[in-house]
Amino acid sequence: xxxxxxxxxxxxxxxxxxxxxxxxxxxxxxxxxxxxxxxxxxxxxxxxxxxxxxxxxxxxxxxxxxxxxxxxxxxxxxxxxxxxxxxxxxxxxxxxxxxxxxxxxxxxxxxxxxxxxxxxxxxxxxxxxxxxxxxxxxxxxxxxxxxxxxxxxxxxxxxxxxxxxxxxxxxxxxxxxxxxxxxxxxxxxxxxxxxxxxxxxxxxxxxxxxxxxxxxxxxxxxxxxxxxxxxxxxxxxxxxxxxxxxxxxxxxxxxxxxxxxxxxxxxxxxxxxxxxxxxxxxxxxxxxxxxxxxxxxxxxxxxxxxxxxxxxxxxxxxxxxxxxxxxxxxxxxxxxxxxxxxxxxxxxxxxxxxxxxxxxxxxxxxxxxxxxxxxxxxxxxxxxxxxxxxxxxx
Numbered sequence: 001x002x003x004x005x006x007x008x009x010x011x012x013x014x015x016x017x018x019x020x021x022x023x024x025x026x027x028x029x030x031x032x033x034x035x036x037x038x039x040x041x042x043x044x045x046x047x048x049x050x051x052x053x054x055x056x057x058x059x060x061x062x063x064x065x066x067x068x069x070x071x072x073x074x075x076x077x078x079x080x081x082x083x084x085x086x087x088x089x090x091x092x093x094x095x096x097x098x099x100x101x102x103x104x105x106x107x108x109x110x111x112x113x114x115x116x117x118x119x120x121x122x123x124x125x126x127x128x129x130x131x132x133x134x135x136x137x138x139x140x141x142x143x144x145x146x147x148x149x150x151x152x153x154x155x156x157x158x159x160x161x162x163x164x165x166x167x168x169x170x171x172x173x174x175x176x177x178x179x180x181x182x183x184x185x186x187x188x189x190x191x192x193x194x195x196x197x198x199x200x201x202x203x204x205x206x207x208x209x210x211x212x213x214x215x216x217x218x219x220x221x222x223x224x225x226x227x228x229x230x231x232x233x234x235x236x237x238x239x240x241x242x243x244x245x246x247x248x249x250x251x252x253x254x255x256x257x258x259x260x261x262x263x264x265x266x267x268x269x270x271x272x273x274x275x276x277x278x279x280x281x282x283x284x285x286x287x288x289x290x291x292x293x294x295x296x297x298x299x300x301x302x303x304x305x306x307x308x309x310x311x312x313x314x315x316x317x318x319x320x321x322x323x324x325x326x327x328x329x330x331x332x333x334x335x336x337x338x339x340x341x342x343x344x345x346x347x348x349x350x351x352x353x354x355x356x357x358x359x360x361x362x363x364x365x366x367x368x369x370x371x372x373x374x375x376x377x378x379x380x381x382x383x384x385x386x387x388x389x390x391x392x393x394x
Contacts, residue, residue: 004068004313012069016076019049020084028081031210032364037159038084038210046084047114052091060108062093066320067254071261071312078265079272082368083210085262087156089255090117095162095186097230119160121151121216128153129381131166132178136218138167138185145169145185145223147197151216153375157200158212163187164229165218186227197221207367253329254319255376260312260336263372267305267340270347270365274298277351277360294350301343308336327389334382340369 027042046052054070056062063069070092078085095118096107110116127133136149147167157163170181189195198221200214275298278289288294311332318325344366348355355362373379 002310002313004317009069009072013072013076015049016051016073017079019045020076020080024077024080024084028084028210028364029361032081033358035205035209037212038081038087042084043087043114043117046088047091050112051088052114052117053112054088055092056108056112060105061112062108063112066316067257068313068316068320071258071316074258075261075265075268075309075312078262079269081210082262082266082371083208085265086208087117087211089258090119090156090160094118094120095164095229097184098186098226099230100226103226116161117156119154119157119163121154121157121163121165123153124150125152125215129378132182134166134168134182136165136167138169138183138223140169140225141222143225145225145228147185147187147218147221147223149218151218153203153213154200154216155208155213156211157214157216158194159191160189161191162189163216165221165223184229185223186229187221187223188227195221205371207364208371252376253324253326256329256333256382257312257315257319257325259372259376260308260315260332263336263340263369264305264309264312266365266369266372267301267308267336267343270344270362270369271298271301271305273360273362273365274301274347274350277354281352281354288350297346297350301346304339304343308332308339312336327386330377330382330385333376334379334386337369337372338379340372344369 023042023045027038031038050063051073053060053062054065054073055067056064058064070088074085074088076085077088091111091114093108093111095116096104096111098104098107107116122131122134124134124136127135136147136151138145138147145167147165149167151165154163165185165187166182167185168181169183172178172180187195187198189198194200194216197219199217199219201217203213203215205213278294278298279287281288289298315325315328315332318328344362347362348366351360351362354360355366357363377385
């Protein structure tokens with residue numbers, strides 16, 4: 001029996017798996033070919049389950065669970081539609097790291113109810129893997145900050161209740177880290193609109209449909225000083241001047257394990273659909289699953305998925321125990337996402353010509369898996385993180 005297996009986790013997994021199969025999958029089949037957004041009714045149904053508050057403490061209305069349960073639910077949802085496994089990250093207390101205790105408590109409760117779901121604007125056209133290169137400026141004017149710059153890859157930005165924007169309040173002093181002066185800001189906005197001073201252009205992606213992704217232009221977006229955050233993922237009680245950028249880095253460790261779990265979900269979908277197809281499709285008077293080469297290929301796919309799942313379980317457990325697990329988070333993100341690309345590619349091959357049509361879901365898995373090696377830090381960045389902790393930095 002798995003050391004991670006408990007009755008509560010088995011019940012949570014079963015609930016998420018049923019929801020993914022009965023609610024998410026039909027919507028994905030209908031809306032993904034249209035590159036359409038997931039309906040608000042789906043988000044509301046997830047909120048009713050309490051899943052936007054999986055990691056929020058019970059005293060704030062959340063479920064009080066850990067990274068493990070967060071990834072467990074996300075894997076099941078991503079098995080049906082990657083973007084639905086991703087939208088959970090836009091709750092979990094995101095956008096609540098304000099300094100005022102009363103307001104923070106109110107926002108945490110709203111986040112747990114699925115009524116405070118955000119977008120994140122970190123990257124820029126010239127700053128992706130190198131977040132320390134962010135050039136969007138935040139200039140203090142009285143009790144407000146004025147944000148100006150361009151942000152890229154801001155998913156869910158228009159539909160969100162808020163957007164967290166990483167901006168530079170000052171240039172680094174000689175001898176300081178290049179990340180000095182970077183702070184996250186909370187841009188509060190009506191859902192379905194952009195705030196004054198912000199416009200957005202939809203980026204036409206080949207996959208990862210379900211929500212729209214934008215390039216944002218910020219031209220004098222005003223943010224109150226009270227909405228300068230302590231960090232994208234940080235403790236709301238932290239000193240606002242001591243760790244905005246550092247908390248982004250800490251949060252990325254959780255995000256990378258979450259990405260690994262989502263990649264496992266997509267790859268598992270490819271394995272399960274291929275398993276069914278090999279028994280359905282006949283050639284030369286036999287189901288093609290009778291041919292040893294195809295059977296062995298499926299076996300290899302299933303083994304790789306199981307291996308990656310065991311790894312994300314281990315790293316999620318480490319994070320829940322308080323371990324930073326920086327190298328391990330990079331390793332599992334690297335291995336699980338590269339696995340998802342291989343497995344979905346093999347699934348396409350085993351589906352033959354039928355796999356290269358939109359009549360089968362496998363092409364969706366293939367498109368979505370490819371992104372997992374890129375977002376939350378590319379495979380090359382993960383290799384750099386791992387090697388830099390093994391050897392002196394070059």
